[in-house]
Amino acid sequence: MERLEKREWSETEKIALCLITAVALGLLPHFMPNNYWLRIYTMTGLFVMLALGLNVVAGFAGLLDLSYVAFFGIGGYTYAFLSSDHFNIHLPFLFVLPLAALITMGFGFALGCTSLRLKGDYLAIVTLAFAQIFKLLLLNLDRPINITGGVNGIYNLDPINFFGLRIESPMVYSYIIWFFAVIVVLGSLRIKRSRLGRGWEAIREDELAAEAMGVNTTKMKLLAFAGGAFIAGGAGTLFASFQESVFPNNFDFPQLVIIYCMVILGGLGNIVGVVLGAIVLSILPEFLREYGAYRMMSYGLILIVLMALRPQGIMGEIGFLTKGKKRPNKEETGVLKASTDLYYTETDKMELQIRPRFRRGDRPVLEVRNVTMNFGGLRALDDLSLIVHEREILSMIGPNGAGKTTVFNLVSGIYPPTTGKVFFEGIDITGLKPHQVVKAGIARTFQNLRLFSNMTVLDNAKVSQFCQTHSGPISILFHLPRYREEEIETDTITREKLGLFGARLTGYRFDQKATSLSYANRRRLEIARAMSTNAKLLMLDEPSAGMNPQETIEITEFIKKLRDVYGYTILVIEHKLNVVKTISDRVIALDYGRKLAEGNYDEVANHPQVIEAYLGRKKN
Incomplete structure (x- = not known):
């Protein structure tokens, strides 16, 4: 069965509909049988x-x-x-x-x-x-x-x-x-x-x-x-x-x-x-x-x-002022192709091979200083400090419950630390609300997907531009120039970010609801949504979770591309150590809210305390 893409009605069709409605409303009172009706x-x-x-x-x-x-x-x-x-x-x-x-x-x-x-x-x-x-x-x-x-x-x-x-x-x-x-x-x-x-x-x-x-x-x-x-x-x-x-x-x-x-x-x-x-x-x-x-x-x-x-x-689910449009069929021969061939154009694949333009810098971008986080009698983080440098990919690893996602929650403002400070580009952001943190230049994804399931792919990404736009009700209702300019800019930015994932999130998928996407594409959409905030620092919480080996390879290459080609600073939580090894400049291992080891992948992976945290202590 063919999938349909929605197409907006033309201005002429909308004007015609409005005129028909106006005429109907004008004539209906004359057809009422009495004053009661x-x-x-x-x-x-x-x-x-x-x-x-x-x-x-x-x-x-x-x-x-x-x-x-x-x-x-x-x-x-x-x-x-x-x-x-x-x-x-x-x-x-x-x-x-x-x-x-x-x-x-x-x-x-x-x-x-x-x-x-x-x-x-x-x-x-x-x-x-x-x-x-x-x-x-x-x-x-x-x-x-x-x-x-x-x-x-x-x-x-x-x-x-x-x-x-x-x-x-x-x-x-x-x-x-x-x-x-x-x-x-x-x-x-x-x-x-x-x-x-x-x-x-x-x-x-x-x-x-x-x-x-x-x-x-x-x-x-x-x-x-x-x-x-x-x-x-x-x-x-x-x-x-x-x-x-x-x-x-x-x-x-x-x-x-x-x-x-x-x-x-x-x-x-x-x-x-x-x-x-x-x-x-x-x-x-x-x-x-x-x-x-x-x-x-x-x-x-x-x-x-x-x-x-x-x-x-x-x-519900029925669009207004939209028409059905045939889904573009990209492969009519019936021959099976690799997903990279099916979803990425030649231009996209050439872009994947662009030589790196950015490398890790020495300037600290994010600094977490002596942070402790208590939940009642449970200490999730214990005097933790870490630094993320400009255009660095820093990975955090550790067993479940080690405190990795808690770090993300503290940095993104979901809750303030019990003690300690968080600095971004030298500015104290401790205790800021999440929307203020996003406006400062930090965006995140979630361990468990938190997309806006009943909104379209394009609107999911457009939400991320909310803090970068300022049109109020008056400007929106009267379509003032400021509103029109912001909408054009929002549309351009979000389509550009979604376009980085090729046809997986573009074309007819713009109008698909997020809930209709495959699990891997939902992961991609969440990353695109975070990028659409105009963030400088991306915090990716298990970006390859639930992906098959081919999809894992693709997302690994994409994360490297985000830093090498687009200059993002990235903080990653990841359990797949092959992904961590491939993308990371540095790795930090946590357990029970404490830092066990820090360094390059080989140093951390071979650290005795890290091995013990993952595999347990040998029996004497």
């Missing part, structure tokens, strides 16, 4: 906005936010306070809409601070508590001073007013709300394809790996909460002006369940799927109205069936 059509636009806002938090970033409906309510009540007779304040709609969205975003940012220390179920409990507290405040802040109107809510809100023109027609309201819904859809599409979208997806896939590739996870999680709250606040304002009243039960837990169903039905992170999910679940209740007592049960049944049969959602 026109209201359903209008509310569908609101639910599209709400579902896409939740998709930012739960779909893109993977954060379980159960307070989302409270943000919807904050936007609605803000409009009620500022545009009604309740406090006798009548601010114009065009002023209140962005103000309410910004106020709600502030609440989202504040609540997002809890995500810095809480994850999973604990985050869900805190956010659910916020939603319940908000609901109780709405019900009880009607005395001794009437702030929220209590169970009776606030009514007789001002209709939308555009420069003195009062909007009271239900059809005009439908156009206004769907106009904002389309803006949210387009904004979501642009965000998803940007550095922010890739950063959020990386956090959802593997937060530790995202941080180790340069993503500031703290900032990104706060931004996700704030962005989702901004959309919910704007939708709440539109809802309040459309309904001309707000009540506590408009923002209760069943509403949250419905919005989550929309996101899950469409597929977490899938924008088109979420829009379709919102449309389906906005209309479906009208056909289940006579079974109102079983409506929530129906939603639960839908979710159970969906999770069992299609956990990725209706539109």
Whole structure:
């Protein structure tokens, strides 16, 4: 069966699709049989906005936010306070809409601070508590001073007013709300394809790996909460002006369940799927109205069936604005060829034979000074010191549990040492966060693969450019020159790094998900991803693990090429001693967190303590 490569639609095709969508949205209100169905059509636009806002938090970033409906309510009540007779304040709609969205975003940012220390179920409990507290405040802040109107809510809100023109027609309201819904859809599409979208997806896939590739996870999680709250606040304002009243039960837990169903039905992170999910679940209740007592049960049944049969959602795995493209068939004769012939062009093979341009220097690049690392009563590293020189390949060997990966974790900032210091290019980097270490010029791979499995090969590599780019939401949404320049540069760098592995990671593989690659190619992708950070020092944790003999030879030659041709400084953990012997300028042997020996391969391999650590002590 032929494999397919995705191809982006042309600009003309995209414009045609947008025009068809605009015409359809413009004509649909005129085909509604009555005002009741026109209201359903209008509310569908609101639910599209709400579902896409939740998709930012739960779909893109993977954060379980159960307070989302409270943000919807904050936007609605803000409009009620500022545009009604309740406090006798009548601010114009065009002023209140962005103000309410910004106020709600502030609440989202504040609540997002809890995500810095809480994850999973604990985050869900805190956010659910916020939603319940908000609901109780709405019900009880009607005395001794009437702030929220209590169970009776606030009514007789001002209709939308555009420069003195009062909007009271239900059809005009439908156009206004769907106009904002389309803006949210387009904004979501642009965000998803940007550095922010890739950063959020990386956090959802593997937060530790995202941080180790340069993503500031703290900032990104706060931004996700704030962005989702901004959309919910704007939708709440539109809802309040459309309904001309707000009540506590408009923002209760069943509403949250419905919005989550929309996101899950469409597929977490899938924008088109979420829009379709919102449309389906906005209309479906009208056909289940006579079974109102079983409506929530129906939603639960839908979710159970969906999770069992299609956990990725209706539109999950289905690309939007992409077409199938035939996989290029590189070998049609049926004759078996060596992998180096099949995956590397003549140019690639000539490049493998380029004479070395770089050699080991004498300048220290990385220095670990008297580092000790304790985990409770366990001492993983014991007063360890080592130096890596410029353009040197230094290998660390030792039995399992010797402390090799702990060295990587300390240098990369995953946790700080108990005592001691780490210096990079003469600068103290002890205690820096992983994304700060990456920005300084150090990147790593992991002993156990930590790729972003549901992201494409190209996007896996692009995540690594996060710390080298700085475009914010405004620049991304309006495609300002800075954003366009950064995207071009990111695409160029990542394709160049992936191209070093020949056709194994290029061509049709750009659009393949990482999980579909062979194990050896996943190892290669992890190295390419580390290189895409613009690192000067690469820390490779067992790069040949799981590879067959031919693949081991290839990766060994490639590691040498990284130093000899491209000038990288490399620190390697490796158990295959033939690889260590071939690539290493120096070797350090560890055991129980202490340095046993240091020198060239022969000196270390023949050291009595190293032999004892690997083979055990002879019986007397």
